[in-house]
Amino acid sequence: MRPSCLLPALLIGTVLPLQAHARHRVAPDPVTAQKVHKVQKVADNVFCITGQGGNIGLIVTERHAVLIDDQFERLVPGLLEAVKSVTDKPIKYLINTHFHGDHTGGNVVLEKQVLAIVAHTNVRKRMLTAQAKLEPAKRGGLPELALGEEDPLIKARLDIHLSGTDIHLVHYGPGHTDGDILVGVPSALVIHMGDTFFLGMLPFIDTEAGGTFEGLVAQISLVATWLPDTAKIIPGHGPVCGKKELVHYRDFLIAVQGHAKANPTKSPKELAESFDKAPWETDWKPNPQFVTWATLFEAAAGKGPGRVVKP
Numbered sequence: 001m002r003p004s005c006l007l008p009a010l011l012i013g014t015v016l017p018l019q020a021h022a023r024h025r026v027a028p029d030p031v032t033a034q035k036v037h038k039v040q041k042v043a044d045n046v047f048c049i050t051g052q053g054g055n056i057g058l059i060v061t062e063r064h065a066v067l068i069d070d071q072f073e074r075l076v077p078g079l080l081e082a083v084k085s086v087t088d089k090p091i092k093y094l095i096n097t098h099f100h101g102d103h104t105g106g107n108v109v110l111e112k113q114v115l116a117i118v119a120h121t122n123v124r125k126r127m128l129t130a131q132a133k134l135e136p137a138k139r140g141g142l143p144e145l146a147l148g149e150e151d152p153l154i155k156a157r158l159d160i161h162l163s164g165t166d167i168h169l170v171h172y173g174p175g176h177t178d179g180d181i182l183v184g185v186p187s188a189l190v191i192h193m194g195d196t197f198f199l200g201m202l203p204f205i206d207t208e209a210g211g212t213f214e215g216l217v218a219q220i221s222l223v224a225t226w227l228p229d230t231a232k233i234i235p236g237h238g239p240v241c242g243k244k245e246l247v248h249y250r251d252f253l254i255a256v257q258g259h260a261k262a263n264p265t266k267s268p269k270e271l272a273e274s275f276d277k278a279p280w281e282t283d284w285k286p287n288p289q290f291v292t293w294a295t296l297f298e299a300a301a302g303k304g305p306g307r308v309v310k311p
């Protein structure tokens with residue numbers, strides 16, 4: 001039976017590019033911030049915090065904590081309350097899985113209390129570009145430690161050894177964006193996959209930010225070859241799950257890709273209409289405001305931005 005459990009509760013977030021997040025920063029709502037977060041234990045010393053935006057990972061080591069993504073600036077007070085409900089240890093590193101504002105919006109506040117923000121080189125680059133349009137007082141929260149090359153096809157890895165716990169950061173290539181990293185905690189058999197993995201909603205491939213459908217299929221397929229059967233996965237959006245869901249996701253992406261390749265003359269809309277959705281639609285639902293079957297096929301066929309564009 002497929003674990004549709006938790007889906008409605010956890011899919012309350014949205015995925016917003018950095019520019020959209022900048023608009024959110026205009027009207028902070030700290031009262032809301034105190035009430036939106038929920039903490040779920042994923043394994044010993046690894047937690048998933050949900051709120052609004054991408055799923056947050058929290059790793060607690062002997063002396064420090066590490067945060068993976070941070071949603072929005074206005075939610076940071078509530079996020080810190082959620083962290084405190086689990087540990088009093090200081091957050092040493094903040095890791096960004098990619099640059100989107102619903103994963104990095106809290107950077108601008110959290111940079112004052114972490115030792116360093118860590119991300120792929122292209123995350124820093126894209127945040128710099130986006131922040132150039134903001135007034136100076138609103139800039140900040142850039143990753144200080146960057147791994148990888150600007151060419152997203154070049155793989156990269158960084159290991160953090162933190163008081164008894166190893167944390168592995170890997171960049172396998174372009175997928176959701178050109179700066180995705182996956183964060184693994186081998187001792188706990190947990191991996192945070194950022195927005196390379198959507199569960200419950202159709203995946204967004206941000207082709208305008210260097211993401212590619214082909215690359216996403218490649219990296220999901222690669223993870224599926226080595227991830228232990230008992231591993232737990234924190235997706236960027238959707239419920240905590242396991243390898244069974246990852247394999248199903250890989251098969252889904254391959255089916256979408258295969259349908260697009262087999263019908264090169266069909267438009268994305270025609271591809272969407274002629275695709276057999278039945279095996280997949282329980283786990284991947286369209287959002288008419290964001291990613292629809294037609295925009296997914298736009299991304300798969302390399303013919304569009306992978307999301308609904310409002311005029």
Ligand SMILES: [Zn+2]
Pocket residue numbers: 015098100176195
């Ligand atoms: Zn994203």
